[in-house]
Amino acid sequence: AGDALRRLDEAGFSIVFVTNNSTGTCADVAETIARLNGYPASPDQVITSAVAAAALLAPDRPASMVVGGEGILSALTEREISIVVDPSVAEAVVVGLDVDFTYQSLDMAASAIRKGARFIATNTDVTFPGPGDLHAGAGAIVAAIAAASGRTPTVAGKPHSAIRALVKQRLVPGPVWVVGDRPETDLAMAKAENWNAALVLTGVVSDPGEVPSGLEPDLVNASLSEFADVLTSDRLSGERRSDPGGPV
Known part of the structure; x- marks a missing residue:
């Protein structure tokens, strides 16, 4: 991490x-x-x-x-x-x-x-x-x-x-990413503010299928390292592309 x-x-x-x-x-x-x-x-x-x-x-x-x-x-x-x-x-x-x-x-x-x-x-x-x-x-x-x-x-x-x-x-200007492993808290916080949400499968949830309806993340990553790989690469596009801003 x-x-x-x-x-x-x-x-x-x-x-x-x-x-x-x-x-x-x-x-x-x-x-x-x-x-x-x-x-x-x-x-x-x-x-x-x-x-x-x-x-x-x-x-x-x-x-x-x-x-x-x-x-x-x-x-x-x-x-x-x-x-x-x-x-x-x-x-x-x-x-x-x-x-x-x-x-x-x-x-x-x-x-x-x-x-x-x-x-x-x-x-x-x-x-x-x-x-x-x-x-x-x-x-x-x-x-x-x-x-x-x-x-x-x-x-x-x-x-x-x-x-x-x-x-x-x-927060500083720019897109925000909330990264966490508990849908009911981390993903729900992101959804409440219309922030980007990334689920990492290293804690409470090990299967994306366990995420309740309405809390689906924008990204699912096996680890924080994989999330960093995605965010610092060109693999995001459009509105979800995160120029330097503030992941939480």
């Missing part, structure tokens, strides 16, 4: 990493990209669903209870949003992936929401790919809190408008 990203860089594309992972900060994500792929990503190139959730709350800065990790806590603190643990004073509840999630977490979050706190989900991805298997994601925790509170959350991450607004702030 690192070589593919460097080739896109050299071809003049602007790269933004957009992730529904809310557990780490933008700096954490950039460090992981550098460590795993050898590509020197900057925190300024990263947008997380936690950052999108904080942006949603920034205008009012409600006192917020957090079910999640450091990524959410850091994003809220950066926006000067106070963190509370008492459900009786919480004005918002922000929910993401929490590997230490307990019955008490569920009970307190649902109580705050029933009392009128805003219910913000970083994302509703029920699973995520990990070593050897799919693992339970933030969406599973969000679903439990929704069931216990009787409320539906506002979702900040892909494919929803809060994170798309942050992406649009980073």
Whole structure:
């Protein structure tokens, strides 16, 4: 992946990493990209669903209870949003992936929401790919809190408008390509903004036939490297030809 990203860089594309992972900060994500792929990503190139959730709350800065990790806590603190643990004073509840999630977490979050706190989900991805298997994601925790509170959350991450607004702030003139492996988030985000969409078969989906109707990608690639081959060659034509712009 690192070589593919460097080739896109050299071809003049602007790269933004957009992730529904809310557990780490933008700096954490950039460090992981550098460590795993050898590509020197900057925190300024990263947008997380936690950052999108904080942006949603920034205008009012409600006192917020957090079910999640450091990524959410850091994003809220950066926006000067106070963190509370008492459900009786919480004005918002922000929910993401929490590997230490307990019955008490569920009970307190649902109580705050029933009392009128805003219910913000970083994302509703029920699973995520990990070593050897799919693992339970933030969406599973969000679903439990929704069931216990009787409320539906506002979702900040892909494919929803809060994170798309942050992406649009980073774009440079030119066609945009959204490259991802999860149709319901990555491809749906592209479709919502009429951006070009490329599905890579290295994650959640391994067969293009699994893509739901209406989310069909413009390109299907076996890997990010193959996508870079196509985008930096003359194999695209017409309106879908991407002059240096901004793949996401």
